[in-house]
Amino acid sequence: MATRERAFIGHSGVELLVVLVGFIGVVGLVAGIAYSINGLTHARAGVAVPVALHPGPGSPEHADLDAGQAPVAVERLPPGAQVTADAEDLTLTAWDSTLLEQLLGRADSLVLGLGVAAGAFLLVPLLRSVQRGRPFAPGNAARVGGLAVVVLVVGIGGPFLARIGSAVVLARLGLSGPGSVLTPAGLPSVLTVLLTAALLAALAEAFRRGEQLAEDVDGLV
Amino acid sequence: MTASADRDDQHRVVCHLDRLLEERGMTLAALAEAAGVTVVNLSVLKNDRARAVRFSTLTAICDALGCQPGDVLSVALRD
Numbered sequence: 001m002a003t004r005e006r007a008f009i010g011h012s013g014v015e016l017l018v019v020l021v022g023f024i025g026v027v028g029l030v031a032g033i034a035y036s037i038n039g040l041t042h043a044r045a046g047v048a049v050p051v052a053l054h055p056g057p058g059s060p061e062h063a064d065l066d067a068g069q070a071p072v073a074v075e076r077l078p079p080g081a082q083v084t085a086d087a088e089d090l091t092l093t094a095w096d097s098t099l100l101e102q103l104l105g106r107a108d109s110l111v112l113g114l115g116v117a118a119g120a121f122l123l124v125p126l127l128r129s130v131q132r133g134r135p136f137a138p139g140n141a142a143r144v145g146g147l148a149v150v151v152l153v154v155g156i157g158g159p160f161l162a163r164i165g166s167a168v169v170l171a172r173l174g175l176s177g178p179g180s181v182l183t184p185a186g187l188p189s190v191l192t193v194l195l196t197a198a199l200l201a202a203l204a205e206a207f208r209r210g211e212q213l214a215e216d217v218d219g220l221v
Numbered sequence: 222m223t224a225s226a227d228r229d230d231q232h233r234v235v236c237h238l239d240r241l242l243e244e245r246g247m248t249l250a251a252l253a254e255a256a257g258v259t260v261v262n263l264s265v266l267k268n269d270r271a272r273a274v275r276f277s278t279l280t281a282i283c284d285a286l287g288c289q290p291g292d293v294l295s296v297a298l299r300d
Contacts, residue, residue, distance in 0.1 A: 219270065219272030221271045221275065
């Protein structure tokens, strides 16, 4: 099949993407850090962490969870603590939080913000070299590989830190261990994250081969 | 730089476009016009900065100069 003559995205389209990605990167960085710092100022106030119900006696019936942001009745919940449910998740809110709990409770947002910034940092030079007509310029394969790592860290690392925060809060409230109806929320499905990272890793390998071919063509007359 | 690029830089192929053009009283621009190859590419070839030559380029140059590939390129003896 003949190679398509028309570019998929023009010079001005790439320029628009560069500006957009750069803006999103800066916003992600600032918002992620600001949200975490804001959390640190809320020490001793309420902290919200994701939890899950441990199946067993004393667990609320599943029907209770369909109430939509309604408080869920949970046994042995200390004063000042509350469990609310939305469509799919349970959130435990507890007062008298520590700095660590606040930091871990918002760690997924911090990791997401830093990940978005790192992604933008990697993507902008890649887009610039595409704009210059040299998509296989040296370093681009490493950038795409870096994007795969960012996806893994944001998709798995962030929720994992939030899960640790959840465990810390449950332990402070005496709700951890055997017999507790609450457990730290499980990690979200990592299948999408793994598939996206694998796709990016394959793309990085294609770029690496492209860089080699570009070097071969360099000096060809 | 990759191993293949290193190997490319170690070649001993010498281009004789200078002599061929001089013998025919042609300029590089005239050859570019006759062969349908850009002046930039011919300049790269003439100054021994090329790392590879397409058969189509070589054919066009030979047609324009009325010569054979061996007249355009040769391999220098080892030091």
